[in-house]
Amino acid sequence: MDVEFEDLTFRVQTNWFNKDSGRKIIKEVSGRFKAGQLSAILGPSGAGKSSLLNAISGYRSAGVTGHLKVNGQPRDERKFRKLSCYITQEDLLQPMLTLHEMMCFAALLKLPSGCSRKQRHIVVSDILGTLGLTDCKNTRTESLSGGQRKRLSIALELINNPPIIFLDEPTSGLDNVTTSYTLRLLRSLAHEGRTIVCTIHQPSASLFQLFDHVYVLAAGLCVYQGATEELVPFLSSVGLYCPRHYNPADFVIEMTDGEDEENIIRLSTAMSNGKLTHFKTSNTKERTSLLQNNNNNRNLCSKDSGRLLNHSLIESDFKNTSLCVEFPSSSWAQFCSLFRRMTLQIWRNKTGLKIQFYHHLMCGLAVGIVFFDKAKDGNEFFNHMKFCMGIILFLAYTQCMVPVLTFPFEVKLMKKEHFNRWYGLNPYYLALTFSKVPTLVFFSQLYLTIVYIMSGLPLEFHRFLVFSTVGIITALVSEGMGLAIGSVFNVTNGSAVGPMTIAPFLGFAIYGFDFAKNIPIWLMPLLKTSFLRSGVIALVIAVFGMDRQRLDCYHEIYCHFKNPKIIIHYLDLDHVSPWHEVLAMFFMLLVFRILCYFGLKWRVRT
Numbered sequence: 001m002d003v004e005f006e007d008l009t010f011r012v013q014t015n016w017f018n019k020d021s022g023r024k025i026i027k028e029v030s031g032r033f034k035a036g037q038l039s040a041i042l043g044p045s046g047a048g049k050s051s052l053l054n055a056i057s058g059y060r061s062a063g064v065t066g067h068l069k070v071n072g073q074p075r076d077e078r079k080f081r082k083l084s085c086y087i088t089q090e091d092l093l094q095p096m097l098t099l100h101e102m103m104c105f106a107a108l109l110k111l112p113s114g115c116s117r118k119q120r121h122i123v124v125s126d127i128l129g130t131l132g133l134t135d136c137k138n139t140r141t142e143s144l145s146g147g148q149r150k151r152l153s154i155a156l157e158l159i160n161n162p163p164i165i166f167l168d169e170p171t172s173g174l175d176n177v178t179t180s181y182t183l184r185l186l187r188s189l190a191h192e193g194r195t196i197v198c199t200i201h202q203p204s205a206s207l208f209q210l211f212d213h214v215y216v217l218a219a220g221l222c223v224y225q226g227a228t229e230e231l232v233p234f235l236s237s238v239g240l241y242c243p244r245h246y247n248p249a250d251f252v253i254e255m256t257d258g259e260d261e262e263n264i265i266r267l268s269t270a271m272s273n274g275k276l277t278h279f280k281t282s283n284t285k286e287r288t289s290l291l292q293n294n295n296n297n298r299n300l301c302s303k304d305s306g307r308l309l310n311h312s313l314i315e316s317d318f319k320n321t322s323l324c325v326e327f328p329s330s331s332w333a334q335f336c337s338l339f340r341r342m343t344l345q346i347w348r349n350k351t352g353l354k355i356q357f358y359h360h361l362m363c364g365l366a367v368g369i370v371f372f373d374k375a376k377d378g379n380e381f382f383n384h385m386k387f388c389m390g391i392i393l394f395l396a397y398t399q400c401m402v403p404v405l406t407f408p409f410e411v412k413l414m415k416k417e418h419f420n421r422w423y424g425l426n427p428y429y430l431a432l433t434f435s436k437v438p439t440l441v442f443f444s445q446l447y448l449t450i451v452y453i454m455s456g457l458p459l460e461f462h463r464f465l466v467f468s469t470v471g472i473i474t475a476l477v478s479e480g481m482g483l484a485i486g487s488v489f490n491v492t493n494g495s496a497v498g499p500m501t502i503a504p505f506l507g508f509a510i511y512g513f514d515f516a517k518n519i520p521i522w523l524m525p526l527l528k529t530s531f532l533r534s535g536v537i538a539l540v541i542a543v544f545g546m547d548r549q550r551l552d553c554y555h556e557i558y559c560h561f562k563n564p565k566i567i568i569h570y571l572d573l574d575h576v577s578p579w580h581e582v583l584a585m586f587f588m589l590l591v592f593r594i595l596c597y598f599g600l601k602w603r604v605r606t
Helices: 049-057 077-083 099-110 117-130 146-158 176-190 228-237 248-256 262-270 290-294 311-316 331-348 350-370 381-419 425-435 437-455 461-486 491-510 513-518 521-528 531-544 564-570 578-605
Strands: 003-012 023-033 038-042 064-070 084-087 164-167 195-199 213-218 221-227
Touching: 003 049, 023 049, 023 213, 023 221, 038 049, 038 176, 038 248, 049 064, 049 164, 049 195, 049 213, 077 084, 084 146, 099 117, 099 146, 099 331, 117 146, 146 164, 146 176, 176 195, 213 228, 213 248, 213 262, 221 228, 221 248, 221 262, 228 248, 228 262, 248 262, 331 350, 331 425, 350 381, 350 437, 381 425, 381 437, 381 461, 381 491, 381 531, 381 578, 425 437, 425 578, 437 461, 461 491, 461 531, 461 578, 491 531, 521 531, 531 564, 531 578
Parallel strands: 038 195, 038 213, 084 164, 164 195
Antiparallel strands: 003 023, 003 064, 213 221
C-alpha cells in the first residue's frame, strides 16, 4: 500500500480562533512512500521530520491541511488507522509485565476474538523468534536494554500484521551495532511487502545505504525524494558536488542546514517540492505478494470464522466501504483484558504498595497518638473539629496527588495504544476506574480504622460504617480529581494545578463553623460545591450525632459541650443527614470522573 500526500501543510496554531495563524512547519510538500521499501525522512534539526511523519500517519491532525492518499485514492482515516501503526520515538511500554506477557495481552486486544489461544501463541512465538526476543521473553519490560525495548515496540505492533508502519527516530539512543541491527530488521520487514517510513537524524554512510527510499526535508520544504543511490547524482545536477569519500547524508544536511537559503530553494525547486521522484536507473525486480507468502502464522484471524485472513485482501479491498473499521475484539473482551493487565501491574508494584501501606499505617498511628482517647472528652471540642478536618484533608491530598504524579505517563501509553487501535476509550476508562478501587479502599480503611479506635470513638457498627463510608467516598472523589488533572496536564504542571485546585475546596471546608448560624444564605450554594466540606460535615455527624451518649468531662466543674446534641445545634447541623452529604460527594465524584473522561478524549484527539 503506497502512502501519498500532496500540498501538505502543517501549521502550529497560536490562535484558536484563527486557523491560519501560527508558523508553518511543513510548507505545501508532496511525496510518496511505496510498499516493499524502507523509507527514511531525513533532514537537519528543525526541518520538520517528526511533524511530517505525524501528519501523514494521522497522529497529529490539528493544523494539517492538504491531500492524503492511499494507492492514489483519497484515504478514509478510520480505515487507514486500522491498517497502519505508529511507533513513537520514546519506547512507551507497560511496566511490571514480562515481555511475553506484554505480547500475550497485545494479542488478546489486537487479534479478533475468533482466534484461538493456540493461534495467538503461534503468532506471538513467530514474532519473538523473527525479532530475536525469545531469549528475554521472561524479562520485565523495565529491565530490557534499549535495543530490546525498541524491538519489543515493533513486535507489539506486528501482531496484527499492519501493512503500513511509521517510526519516529527508531535509532535514537542506540549504539551503532544495535542501530544497524534495528535498521536491517526494518529493511527485511519492508521487503516482505510492508510500507515502512521512519525519521532519522544523521545516519552513517553504511546505515544510509540500508534505506531504499529517502525523503529529505529542509526548512519545511522537500529538497530530495527518491532512491538512495540517486541522491549524489541529483546533487551534482544542481551544482552541489559531494566528495567521493564523503557521506551523502552528511553532505546534504550540511548543504541545507544554515542561514543561507539559496541551496534549499534551489533543491526544492528542482524537486518541485516533492512532486518529482528520482528512481533507480537500473532495473530492479518488483517485490509482490511477499506478505502473504512469507508466513501465514503472522496473518490476522478472521473475526467471523477463525480463518487466517491474508493482508492482500485488505490491501485490494481498501476502497471497499464495507471493510470493518471496528476494533478487533469486543468492548467486553477489551475491558476484561485491560482489567486483568492493570490489576496485575498494581499487585506487582510491590514498592508502591509498601509505600502506600506504611504511609497510611504511620499517618494513622500519628493521628491516633495526637488525638488518643480525646473523642470521649467534652472539653476537647476544637480538637474534635481538627480531628475531623485532619482526616478529610489527609485523604484528599493523598489520593489526589498520587494520580497527579503517576497518571500522565499512563495517558501517554494509552494514547499510543488507542491510536494503534488496541482498544477503545470506554473499555480503558472503565478498567482504569474499577482496577484502582480495591487498593484505595483497603488503604483508606486501614487509616480510618486506626484513627477511629485510637481516638476513643464508640465501638458501634453503624457509627463506624458512616465514618468509613465518608472517608472512602472522600478518597474516591479526590482520586477522581487527581485523574482529571493528570489526564490533561503533565507531571510538572499537574504538581502545581493539584494543590491549587484543592485549595478553594479546603477554604470552603473550614469556613464558618464557629458562626454556622450566621453564614449568609447567598454563600451556602458556594459552600456546597466543596466536597471536602461535605466530608467534614458528615464526619462531624458521625462523631457527635446519631444519638451519641453524653461525653465525659475530666477535671472540669462545667462542661458546655458535654451533650453532643449541643455541638450539633451549635454547628447548625440539627436537620442534616450524613447520607445527604455522602450523596453530594457522590455527585462530585461523577463530575470529576466525567471531566477525566473528556480529558482523555481530548488527549487522544490532539
